Amino acid sequence: MKNQKDDIIWSVAVLVPPYKSLAYKEPFYFPTDIWKPGLRVLVPMGRSNTLRPGVLENYAYLTVPGRLKHIHWPLEKDNSITLEFLEMIAELSRRQAVTPSRILASVLPGSMRIVPEKLIFSESGEKISLPNCSCKSQRLDELARSWVKGDLIFPPSRKNIRKIISVAKEPPWSILPNAKLQWKVMDTLWQRGEMDLTSLKKILGPSVKQSIASLQDKGLISVCDKEKSVCIESLPQKQEKIKLSADQEKALSELKPRLQAKTFDVSLLHGITGSGKTMIYIYLARVALEGGRSVIFLAPEIAIAVQLYEQAVQILGEHKVFLHHGLKSPSEKESVFESIRSSEGPLLLVGTRSALFMPVKNIGLLVIDEEHDESFKQDQGFVYQAKEIAHYVAKRDKAMLVLGSATPDIKTYFAAKEDRISLISMNNRVGKSILPEVCFVDLKVDPPKFGPLAGVSESALREVLARGEQAVIMHNRRGYSPVVMCTDCSEVAKCSECQVSLTYHKSRQRLVCHYCGQSLPFSIICSNCQGSEFVPVGDGTEKVEEFFQSNLADTKVLRLDRDSSRNPGRTQEILCDFAQNKAQVLVGTQMLSKGHTFPNATLGIVIDGDLGLGLPDYRSSERIFQLLVQLSGRAGRGDKPGKVFIQTRNPGHYCWKYVAESNYVGFFEQELARRKLFAYPPFIRLGLIRISFPSEWNQKEDFVAIVKNEAISIQRNYGVKIMGPAPAPLSKLRNRDRYHLLIKASDWHQIRKAYSALLPCTDKHRIVRMSLDLDPMNML
Numbered sequence: 001m002k003n004q005k006d007d008i009i010w011s012v013a014v015l016v017p018p019y020k021s022l023a024y025k026e027p028f029y030f031p032t033d034i035w036k037p038g039l040r041v042l043v044p045m046g047r048s049n050t051l052r053p054g055v056l057e058n059y060a061y062l063t064v065p066g067r068l069k070h071i072h073w074p075l076e077k078d079n080s081i082t083l084e085f086l087e088m089i090a091e092l093s094r095r096q097a098v099t100p101s102r103i104l105a106s107v108l109p110g111s112m113r114i115v116p117e118k119l120i121f122s123e124s125g126e127k128i129s130l131p132n133c134s135c136k137s138q139r140l141d142e143l144a145r146s147w148v149k150g151d152l153i154f155p156p157s158r159k160n161i162r163k164i165i166s167v168a169k170e171p172p173w174s175i176l177p178n179a180k181l182q183w184k185v186m187d188t189l190w191q192r193g194e195m196d197l198t199s200l201k202k203i204l205g206p207s208v209k210q211s212i213a214s215l216q217d218k219g220l221i222s223v224c225d226k227e228k229s230v231c232i233e234s235l236p237q238k239q240e241k242i243k244l245s246a247d248q249e250k251a252l253s254e255l256k257p258r259l260q261a262k263t264f265d266v267s268l269l270h271g272i273t274g275s276g277k278t279m280i281y282i283y284l285a286r287v288a289l290e291g292g293r294s295v296i297f298l299a300p301e302i303a304i305a306v307q308l309y310e311q312a313v314q315i316l317g318e319h320k321v322f323l324h325h326g327l328k329s330p331s332e333k334e335s336v337f338e339s340i341r342s343s344e345g346p347l348l349l350v351g352t353r354s355a356l357f358m359p360v361k362n363i364g365l366l367v368i369d370e371e372h373d374e375s376f377k378q379d380q381g382f383v384y385q386a387k388e389i390a391h392y393v394a395k396r397d398k399a400m401l402v403l404g405s406a407t408p409d410i411k412t413y414f415a416a417k418e419d420r421i422s423l424i425s426m427n428n429r430v431g432k433s434i435l436p437e438v439c440f441v442d443l444k445v446d447p448p449k450f451g452p453l454a455g456v457s458e459s460a461l462r463e464v465l466a467r468g469e470q471a472v473i474m475h476n477r478r479g480y481s482p483v484v485m486c487t488d489c490s491e492v493a494k495c496s497e498c499q500v501s502l503t504y505h506k507s508r509q510r511l512v513c514h515y516c517g518q519s520l521p522f523s524i525i526c527s528n529c530q531g532s533e534f535v536p537v538g539d540g541t542e543k544v545e546e547f548f549q550s551n552l553a554d555t556k557v558l559r560l561d562r563d564s565s566r567n568p569g570r571t572q573e574i575l576c577d578f579a580q581n582k583a584q585v586l587v588g589t590q591m592l593s594k595g596h597t598f599p600n601a602t603l604g605i606v607i608d609g610d611l612g613l614g615l616p617d618y619r620s621s622e623r624i625f626q627l628l629v630q631l632s633g634r635a636g637r638g639d640k641p642g643k644v645f646i647q648t649r650n651p652g653h654y655c656w657k658y659v660a661e662s663n664y665v666g667f668f669e670q671e672l673a674r675r676k677l678f679a680y681p682p683f684i685r686l687g688l689i690r691i692s693f694p695s696e697w698n699q700k701e702d703f704v705a706i707v708k709n710e711a712i713s714i715q716r717n718y719g720v721k722i723m724g725p726a727p728a729p730l731s732k733l734r735n736r737d738r739y740h741l742l743i744k745a746s747d748w749h750q751i752r753k754a755y756s757a758l759l760p761c762t763d764k765h766r767i768v769r770m771s772l773d774l775d776p777m778n779m780l
């Protein structure tokens with residue numbers, strides 16, 4: 001007689017390449033009732049039956065022809081992944097056209113994807129190796145019985161004792177030019193932040209150990225033996241006034257009853273910078289928590305998440321409050337995951353976008369602060385838009401979703417105007433502070449004379465410093481100079497793999513490609529004339545900082561950009577120092593515009609307001625508008641009025657008058673008319689297909705021609721509009737040629753269908769990568 005059990009076939013999402021769902025039988029040596037959807041398991045893969053981690057999805061009674069491998073061992077007794085979580089992953093998989101395996105592999109904490117080597121008898125403490133697939137069946141039976149009884153378990157996860165290496169000293173570094181490997185180590189660490197020894201060896205080879213030792217001797221790097229947990233200092237907080245403003249009272253009175261109705265509801269909280277949106281979030285959170293439901297706050301970046309967390313703890317201290325962000329160590333991430341999973345009552349979780357993948361149950365309120373921010377979209381690896389996931393979760397749990405911003409995404413505001421979501425506006429700042437006065441400085445009339453500053457900006461800066469107040473100066477370009485030019489033939493130094501100009505970083509004496517990260521010594525030979533002299537051209541934040549530091553007597557200047565905040569926690573330190581008045585001038589990139597509060601900063605200067613206007617992206621005006629209004633919002637947040645100077649060579653640009661008035665609605669209407677005219681979102685749906693292949697591939701012309709033909713027939717058959725394939729604006733990256741196809745359609749489904757129809761083109765060419773980005777944020 002056939003054994004019924006043999007016919008239960010599970011679909012297992014494997015958490016390693018090829019990131020697919022594979023079929024496995026239930027093993028004969030375990031009772032059938034231990035297998036449940038969401039359970040993490042080990043399955044054999046490949047000829048050598050190497051054990052890999054996977055997650056059980058669902059099962060069917062099937063008779064499968066041929067031999068099918070069986071699941072080898074469960075990784076846990078109770079499933080740490082709930083059915084709800086699995087269902088969300090499945091939904092995301094349908095929407096984003098990626099496999100559940102790939103999503104799970106990118107959202108589960110790393111320690112949940114580890115294959116343990118040992119089992120341990122709980123009674124005696126005796127350790128044995130995890131049996132492999134060729135183990136005798138009698139032995140497997142025996143061990144499985146002990147497992148089911150709870151006598152045999154996996155040893156508690158070792159605290160990952162790894163050697164973590166990080167940069168210990170800011171550049172310049174005293175390394176001989178010919179110590180190439182040492183340079184590579186420093187560059188790699190600088191690029192990626194801290195790393196463990198194993199990964200560093202993987203990238204740079206085993207001989208890297210020696211270089212590490214000598215760098216350590218010089219004090220340039222530090223090697224820690226254990227997993228370092230980053231301690232993030234919180235910004236000094238002003239005691240929040242308990243009394244709410246009239247605007248805040250009104251907003252709350254509208255939102256509170258809707259939250260208490262426990263139905264799915266989406267609201268846009270459009271409040272100008274400084275109008276006190278945070279207090280609204282916290283008051284609403286209290287209502288949800290007291291009603292027994294959990295809350296998630298998402299912030300666009302770690303510094304803001306930490307600040308929001310501190311405020312929440314201060315006011316809602318009697319409730320459970322968790323913080324999650326990307327700088328947490330793997331074991332901390334797992335411990336937050338585990339605490340949340342096993343938590344019974346309502347809780348508040350504050351974090352960056354990945355907090356959405358924490359297993360919070362029974363959600364009553366989701367808040368996305370600074371909802372216009374691009375960081376809510378992850379566009380590398382598994383591509384997703386946090387707002388979309390939040391929308392799905394809110395609908396599932398009949399929760400309220402609040403999107404807050406002073407400069408909402410055009411699409412969000414459009415949805416509010418069309419009554420698809422509700423709109424709550426707050427048009428006044430809290431307390432005595434008022435919006436700063438914004439002036440545009442025409443650089444053609446008043447050219448830069450004090451370094452990058454025009455006369456009027458210079459005098460404003462000097463006045464503010466004389467009064468003992470602070471200034472923030474934004475320049476959205478990091479490094480020392482964006483271009484270096486050969487003095488003999490004017491050739492611009494370019495990255496050999498991406499064909500974009502290299503940026504000069506003076507403190508490191510390196511030329512760096514900002515796209516692929518490759519770096520070269522500054523003393524290179526001109527590829528055109530063999531000349532050896534290059535001059536830096538143009539200003540980056542590093543040069544601006546240097547200029548002010550050496551030309552403003554008795555003034556301390558700080559810099560905030562990706563280079564100055566490589567080390568985890570450094571951003572927070574810089575912000576703290578500035579907030580505590582330890583420096584008078586803060587120079588930085590767009591990182592300055594992100595929701596920080598500097599009470600004593602009364603002046604904002606934008607060195608080049610035109611940067612980014614000419615980008616090949618339909619959203620470039622929207623981005624500039626948001627950036628400048630947000631930056632202006634940083635000035636005059638305390639009791640003193642603020643002033644903002646924006647320097648431009650383009651004084652007639654239509655954006656400026658709305659920026660000057662901080663007039664979001666006016667900008668929205670103008671921008672919407674433009675989008676309608678040229679058929680861009682929100683009037684249509686947009687999908688971007690990215691294709692890349694090695695630059696030296698000899699069949700590339702033929703391949704592009706095939707894609708082109710296919711695109712024409714898809715356009716004809718599917719009722720979508722396809723533009724391309726055309727070389728991407730960044731046409732070469734890391735030695736791969738890049739092509740784009742832009743799809744315009746009336747719904748997402750059509751775009752997905754068109755993409756699926758195009759995918760078979762790549763079947764015969766494994767070197768081609770093709771991916772779909774729905775509603776792309778980054779068009780390069």
Ligand SMILES: [Zn+2]
Pocket residue numbers: 486487488489490491526527528529530531
């Ligand atoms: Zn030259």
Ligand SMILES: [Zn+2]
Pocket residue numbers: 495496497498499513514515516517518734
């Ligand atoms: Zn490059």
